[in-house]
Amino acid sequence: MVELTETFVLECAELDKDHKRLVEMVNDITDDIDKGVTGNCNSKVLNFVNFAKEHFSREEKLLKKNGYPEAAKHHKHHQTLIAKMEHIQEFAASAETNQLACVSLKRELVYFLMDDLITTDMDFKDHIDSDQD
Numbered sequence: 001m002v003e004l005t006e007t008f009v010l011e012c013a014e015l016d017k018d019h020k021r022l023v024e025m026v027n028d029i030t031d032d033i034d035k036g037v038t039g040n041c042n043s044k045v046l047n048f049v050n051f052a053k054e055h056f057s058r059e060e061k062l063l064k065k066n067g068y069p070e071a072a073k074h075h076k077h078h079q080t081l082i083a084k085m086e087h088i089q090e091f092a093a094s095a096e097t098n099q100l101a102c103v104s105l106k107r108e109l110v111y112f113l114m115d116d117l118i119t120t121d122m123d124f125k126d127h128i129d130s131d132q133d
C-alpha cells in the first residue's frame, strides 16, 4: 500500500490531484492481486496507463507555462516511464494465469509511482506557482 505523505505534496492542486489518483489506482490494483482477484487486472492497468499518460501531458504543459528550465529533461524522463509501461501492460495481460506476473506487476507499479511522483517530480516543486490549478 502506497501512501502519499506531506513530503511529496507539490502544493499544486492540479498535479497533486493527479498524483493522488495514480496512487489510488495502484493501491486498488495491488489490493486486488493480494486478494487473488485478477479478472479485472488488465482493464484496470489499461486505465492506469492511460491516466498516467494524460497526467504527464498536464504536468509537462504546466512546467512549460512556469518556465521550468529542466522541462525538456523531465519530458524525456516521462518518455522512459511510458516505455516501462509496456512491460507493466505485458505483466497485466498474464496476471490472471501467472502468479509471477502478478508479483512483477505489483513491483513495477510501485517503482513507477516512486519514479515519477515521489522522486523526480520533487525536482520542480519550487518552480511551480502554487496558486495555479
Ligand SMILES: [Fe+2]
Binding pocket: 059, 074, 078, 116, 117, 120, 121
Ligand atoms: Fe513527472
Ligand SMILES: [Fe+2]
Binding pocket: 015, 019, 055, 059, 116, 117, 121
Ligand atoms: Fe507527476
